Amino acid sequence: MTGDRVADPNRSYHRDDLRTQLVEAAADYVEHHGHEDLSVRKLAQVVGVSPGAPYHHFPDRRSLLIAVALTGYDRLLGTHRGETSALPEDGLMDLSRHFIAFAEENPRIFSLMYESELTRPFLEPAIAKAQSEGFAILRAAVSSVGEQIPDEALGFRVAAYWSLLYGFTLLRSNRMLQRDHEIGEPEGTEVVDAVLRQAIRLVKD
Structure with missing residues (x-):
């Protein structure tokens, strides 16, 4: 989960499932790279969702961390x-x-x-x-x-x-x-x- 993936616009997520996936992906990213350069936009890229999707759950980087x-x-x-x-x-x-x-x-x-x-x-x-x-x-x-x-x-x-x-x-x-x-x-x-x-x-x- 260290590489970037392109979001699939045809892929849908249940809101609660997406939040779980985002947190798990963010934790995995931090484990491998640290938290310093993690952003909500970068996380969306890693998970493979549209750039705005994570903001339904995390309004900013701090809430994600x-x-x-x-x-x-x-x-x-x-x-x-x-x-x-x-x-x-x-x-x-x-x-x-x-x-x-x-x-x-x-x-x-x-x-x-x-x-x-x-x-x-x-x-x-x-x-x-x-x-x-x-x-x-x-x-x-x-x-x-x-x-x-x-x-x-x-x-x-x-x-x-x-x-x-x-x-x-x-x-x-x-x-x-x-x-x-x-x-x-x-x-x-x-x-x-x-x-x-x-x-x-x-x-x-």
Whole structure:
């Protein structure tokens, strides 16, 4: 889906089906090329519809990017909605591993979700809502580790863990962790697990 296709004027689409196709095609484009040069007109060309057809669903480029980013959040959060683990630390580890793996496997979608025009200088409301859901899942996982503490202290604990998790994820994604005799291969799962165990240990105390 990386090449351009000419729109077929005799081809008809159900409105809901077209929206789904547009979002899927846009997500595929972002996965392969990034979001920076994606436009509604270019998307129409990729899907093979008239230039004006996508505007029935997405009035502008920003609304299209929001839809793509939200599919990313749905994939990221979907497996952890309502999920519980017998051992709290295992649950937090699994949640953290999943976040890191998602960023590694979907770097351009991840960038759109967290490091794009949708998040700065102001956070898009729909993106803020999705991030709040993710933060609530993380908060529940962190709160289950260690002794129960007041909400204010828990808030700082969650913020500390999120800072460690997100910072480590970005360092790996940007290849800013170098191999050495102490850390070993920073891309390896052993290093990921060791860092996460240390992070959990820090917020438990």
